[in-house]
Ligand SMILES: Nc1nc2c(ncn2[C@@H]2O[C@H](COP(=O)(O)OP(=O)(O)O)[C@@H](O)[C@H]2O)c(=O)[nH]1
């Protein structure tokens with residue numbers, strides 16, 4: 001089996017983590033690609049090596065110099081995130097397909113890198129106002145972090161046309177069903193020739 005890549009990108013708060021978690025529950029052929037990042041771990045809700053590889057800015061810089069990333073971004077000021085080539089290889093070697101939750105620019109870079117082997121899906125919130133409401137209700141970010149995410153969202157919404165598919169996440173159940181269908185079709189299609 002040739003491993004493939006499913007990329008989920010969206011402005012923060014649109015629901016990509018929720019949809020990716022749902023897909024991981026229903027599809028045993030998928031494995032989550034754990035990114036490296038330099039931000040602090042969120043208390044007891046996150047685990048190193050499960051949610052992210054939490055590394056120091058120095059380690060991150062070293063990995064950039066060693067060309068270990070498919071892509072990396074300073075997603076928020078001072079917070080670096082990147083997809084490691086070794087992580088995708090690890091998943092493919094385990095006989096699974098990689099599913100990624102990355103920001104909009106990162107998602108397009110990964111699509112560009114893996115081309116037909118990757119499906120890039122943009123998760124669109126019903127509105128920016130709804131996005132702000134969801135981030136507030138999620139209660140994981142400070143008011144200033146929420147406003148910087150909402151500000152960035154206005155810019156990120158302009159990139160939806162560059163993705164292979166768009167899912168509007170208004171009703172979560174419908175969005176999850178659409179995601180399941182798109183992923184299944186992509187994985188069942190002829191293997192990409194690369
Ligand atoms: N470019 C890029 N972005 C990533 C990567 N991993 C995570 N992200 C994005 O970084 C952003 C910040 O995530 P985070 O603060 O952990 O939480 P979130 O707001 O709940 O998604 C999200 O948009 C993630 O999708 C990566 O490897 N590369």
Ligand SMILES: Nc1ncnc2c1ncn2[C@@H]1O[C@H](COP(=O)(O)OP(=O)(O)O)[C@@H](O)[C@H]1O
Pocket residue numbers: 010011012013014015016017018019134135137138169170171172173
């Ligand atoms: N369709 C939806 N309607 C209402 N709330 C939602 C919906 N989808 C997700 N949420 C909630 O919105 C918040 C942001 O979702 P999350 O998956 O963390 O977004 P992202 O990973 O894109 O930042 C979470 O608290 C989640 O439970």
